Amino acid sequence: MKILRKKIFDMLMESQFWSPDQMLAFQRNQLAHLLRHAKKNVPFYKTRLDPVFMTNGEIDWNRWQEIPITKRRHLVEERDSMLATELPPGHGRTWEEFSSGSSGTPITTRHNILEGWVSEAVLHRAQRWHGMDWSRTSVSWRGDDGLLSNWPEGKEMGSWAPPWIAPGLRGNSYHVNRATSQENVIEYVLRKSAPYLASRPKLLQSLAFATERLKTPLNLDVVTTFGTGVTDDERDDIRRILGAKMFSLYSSGEGCKIAATCETGHHYHVNQELNYLEILDDKDRPCAIGQPGRVVITPIYNTAQPLIRYDQGDIAIRGPACSCGKRLPVLQEISGRVIHLFRFPDGQTIAPSLPNKEFVVNFGVKTWQLVQTGPLEVDLRYVTTDPDFIPNKAYAIEAIRSRLRPDLKVNFVALAETPLTAAGKFILYKSELANPN
Numbered sequence: 001m002k003i004l005r006k007k008i009f010d011m012l013m014e015s016q017f018w019s020p021d022q023m024l025a026f027q028r029n030q031l032a033h034l035l036r037h038a039k040k041n042v043p044f045y046k047t048r049l050d051p052v053f054m055t056n057g058e059i060d061w062n063r064w065q066e067i068p069i070t071k072r073r074h075l076v077e078e079r080d081s082m083l084a085t086e087l088p089p090g091h092g093r094t095w096e097e098f099s100s101g102s103s104g105t106p107i108t109t110r111h112n113i114l115e116g117w118v119s120e121a122v123l124h125r126a127q128r129w130h131g132m133d134w135s136r137t138s139v140s141w142r143g144d145d146g147l148l149s150n151w152p153e154g155k156e157m158g159s160w161a162p163p164w165i166a167p168g169l170r171g172n173s174y175h176v177n178r179a180t181s182q183e184n185v186i187e188y189v190l191r192k193s194a195p196y197l198a199s200r201p202k203l204l205q206s207l208a209f210a211t212e213r214l215k216t217p218l219n220l221d222v223v224t225t226f227g228t229g230v231t232d233d234e235r236d237d238i239r240r241i242l243g244a245k246m247f248s249l250y251s252s253g254e255g256c257k258i259a260a261t262c263e264t265g266h267h268y269h270v271n272q273e274l275n276y277l278e279i280l281d282d283k284d285r286p287c288a289i290g291q292p293g294r295v296v297i298t299p300i301y302n303t304a305q306p307l308i309r310y311d312q313g314d315i316a317i318r319g320p321a322c323s324c325g326k327r328l329p330v331l332q333e334i335s336g337r338v339i340h341l342f343r344f345p346d347g348q349t350i351a352p353s354l355p356n357k358e359f360v361v362n363f364g365v366k367t368w369q370l371v372q373t374g375p376l377e378v379d380l381r382y383v384t385t386d387p388d389f390i391p392n393k394a395y396a397i398e399a400i401r402s403r404l405r406p407d408l409k410v411n412f413v414a415l416a417e418t419p420l421t422a423a424g425k426f427i428l429y430k431s432e433l434a435n436p437n
């Protein structure tokens, strides 16, 4: 399998220079397989794809935009009918990906090994753009699982290098979970002598503040962010304080590695070999360069649970062609999910994090939001339509105090609907103090 994975990587190093026509032909060829497979083996798509299927079985690409948009709620409500009853040969074993409540409700999606390999290869390609050295050590600060990768041990993940790299040149990678405090992440990175650190932008921003407060500089060469786009203030703080280069991956658990930043600036190149991306306006028409629109993706290789024209829930803006030579289309800006930092009277600033999956199970509520309402006070707002429902408040208080701060006062507020911002965004961790960011 190493050989196949090397071949995928080599192809990506060439296809990044393909002309737009050449890329479109490649995408359509792959998408045709996906559409035929979905129509045949995935009940959810049995009739949804009818607009593009001609009577002779060929695909009419001019009618692509008539395929209805798949929404996040489908992943919750139609989950069973979205799973393939059969996989194409060679697509291999499957696994489940849990995605936390970035739009209000947690979801689980199924993925397959071929998708995993192409996904791994686009990440390695982007690491190559940014001159990262696979023989060095990388630390990730991620994951909500409170049982795995706890500080101080963390978890050794094997090498992060591509599988075809010779054994002596394969650097180690380690994980510590999101519950790890900034102080302990700093200790861990220093102990592992890691020049590379990866996490969500908001966590890295809070880490940067902590290194400043504790006067403990980290010798990081490259900081990798994943998830949604990085805001200007996050980027500025991370760069200014940590003094590292930044490489940002735009990705989601249910979707794929959608895009990665170019080494020449803050803009992103779309991973077109993995994903057919559309930026659409309010009337579902393609946006022009510079015009903000909704991100709609079609991961090309997910045959276990195809997401055809899936609304990612983010807003992005296409940018002009890049001068770096790569011809992958450009996203100049991505604005997506929001997490506010919580700030406390003694100067402590944290990116709050609860173990979402575990929390949903134990607290007993799928949709919840944690809001800082006072210097040492938070609201746990949760959505329920049943007036007699009683959540496990003792568990929630214990979880919040042990993960955030032991001196927090926790109030419980039942809501009938998911609280969204005026722009329709859900903020899982929100601060109602002035200037949360």
Ligand SMILES: [Zn+2]
Pocket (backbone or CB within 6 Å): 262, 263, 264, 269, 322, 323, 324, 325, 326
């Ligand atoms: Zn570029």
